[in-house]
Amino acid sequence: MSRPSPTDRSGKRSSERGLSLIELVVAMAIFALVAVLGTQALTGMIRMRDDLAARSDQAATLAEATSLLRADLAALVPMLFYPPDRAPPRSALRFARGTGRASLKLSVAGQPDFHKDVPRLTAGQTTRQTGPIGLSTQRVEWQLQAGVLSRGFWPTLTPARSASRSPSVPILTGVQDLRLRSYWPQIGWVDGASTLQASAADTATTTTAADSDSAAFAAEVYSSSLPLAVELTLISDEFGKISLVESLK
Structure with missing residues (x-):
């Protein structure tokens, strides 16, 4: 004999039924799983x-x-650098490399010079006025030490004081090594920035420039000892090997 179905006070059969404990636990577990998945996704x-x-x-x-680096290589000019305190002249392009360190020094031209007054035209005027805009030659020095590649420069190729050099500014970190190759006519690619022929040419140019008077200074300071092209290679922790090739002539 079957049990009669439950009825409410009005005598009608009740169709509402609550959740059991197991169903409530399952629902809460599903909600918790959805929350965890959402948190992990976020x-x-x-x-x-x-x-x-x-x-x-x-x-x-x-x-x-x-x-x-590419801009400095593109602006390289065959001009010697004359350090202050009567130090010996330096070649236009110099590169030295040791264990965990390297240095690249080069003479560049066409850099903005805001301390040099040159004639300039202003809007709405027909007369020429002087303003702090010009182009100059500089000595750029790149240094790699303790994984940090920094850049400093001299505002001129003939500085009078050592204090005129700008402080080195860190440019890139995580650099393992810095390498340079140069391409010379009838020789090809060589490691470094010079060959025996280039060193001899630098020596001859330095001797001539030291014995010349001030009138012939600009002509003597130019040298033909620049290579036809250079290849600069950066080895970075994050990006690996990066090569920059620049034609100089």
């Missing part, structure tokens, strides 16, 4: 965003460093 998106931002910053820093 955390992964945040980490991915931070990683992309860090990589973007690293790529921008690398692009800035390579742009500066």
